Amino acid sequence: MTDSVSHLSLDATLDLAAQLGLDYVEFATGNWSSSPHVNLDVLLEDAAARRDLQLKLADRKLRISALTCSGNPLHPGxxxxxxxAVTRKTIELAALLDVDRVVLMSGLPGGPGDQNPNWIAVSWPPEATKVLAWQWDSVVLPYWTDLAGFAEQRGIHKLCVELHGQQVVYNAPTLLRLREAVGPVVGANLDPSHLMWMGGDPLAAVEALGDAIYHVHAKDTRVEPTAAVRTMLETVSLLTDDPGSRAWNYVTLGTGRGEPFWADFVAALAKTGYDDVLSIEHEDTAVEPVAGVRASVDLLRRVTRS
Structure with missing residues (x-):
């Protein structure tokens, strides 16, 4: 995931991927990413720019695993x-680049009349479940039915929805609910780090999702000692200068859950038939990005070869 080294130029990023012996890169095209390595509008409009990007990749024996446009297209404002708009343009660009997967989030609407998103994470008081039902029936399913059709008309058959907090799809049951309603164009971008901080079991999620897993982010979470008092519901910014003041933090692979977990995670994926990309997403603010990516590559090589 090239945003992991957003401070590097495109050429330096691709050189790093080649030096590390990677096969794929994943580019973010906008929304919550600043899209440091590709310009969505330029690539859409300029065939020469697309050819130049593809040549840069081919020269380094790299391919694109997915385009990512994570954001909230269901925001009521x-x-x-x-x-x-960015989501749909990303789907169009994926088709032009012969990339078969787009990674995105489900989005999160508000309730009736709300100006901001509203994540319903508990079933009480009773109005919470009423709002949740309204979100799915009135916003989520109509939008995703339309988006799935838009993607399939352009030859994109894998919309990889990331399970993430502050989204209507945040765990295996909600992903499967959306998939059942919309069809197999919807699958999972499985990032275990989010399940970790929400108290889930990534290995159980792999088993539950099975062949609905279309793409995987390799990212780790460390639960901090303060979680015993703070709980896992955390509002202190991830960018704090004092990570220990938070209940949990995204960390370099193997420093949250140890290496045995990652060996089990890879084995669980293989058991479902997943033999595809593990896209490293480095968001450890305490570790220099290139060093963190290198350490993550080393760990994944060890556990995939064992």
Whole structure:
């Protein structure tokens, strides 16, 4: 995931991937990413720019695993319209680049009349379940039915929805609910780090999702001692200068869950038939990005070869 080294130029990023012996890179095209390595509009409009990017990749024996446009196209305000536009342009660009997967999030609407998103994470008081039902029936399913059709018309048959907090799809049951309603164009981008901080079991999620797993982010979470008092519901910024003040933090692979977990995770994926990309997403603010990516590559090589 090239945003992991967003401070590097495109050429330096691709050189790093080649030096590390990687096969794929994943580019972010906008929304919550600054899209440091590709310009969505330029690539859409300029065939020469697309050819130049593809040549840069081919020269280093790299391919694109997915384009990523994570954002909230269901936001009830103007941001939703803007982020939906980026989502649809990303799908169009994927088709032009012969990339078969787009990674995104489900989005999160508000309730009736709300100006901001509203994540319903508990079933009480009773109005919470009423809002949740309204979100799915009135916003989520109509939007995703339309988006799935839009993607399939352009030859994109894998929309990889990331299970993430503050989204209507945040665990295996909600992903499967969306998939059942919309069809197999919807699958999972499985990032175990989010399940870790939400208290889930990534290995159980792999088993539950099975062949609905279309793409995987390799990212780790460390639960901090303060979680015993703070709980896992955390509002202190991930960018704090004092990570120990938080209940949990994203960390370099193997420093949250140890190496045995990652060996089990890879084995669980293989058991479902997944033999595909493990896209390293480095978001450890305490570790220099290139060093963190290198350490993550080393760990994944060890556990995939064992």
């Amino acid at each position: 103007p941001a939703g319209v803007e982020q939906d």
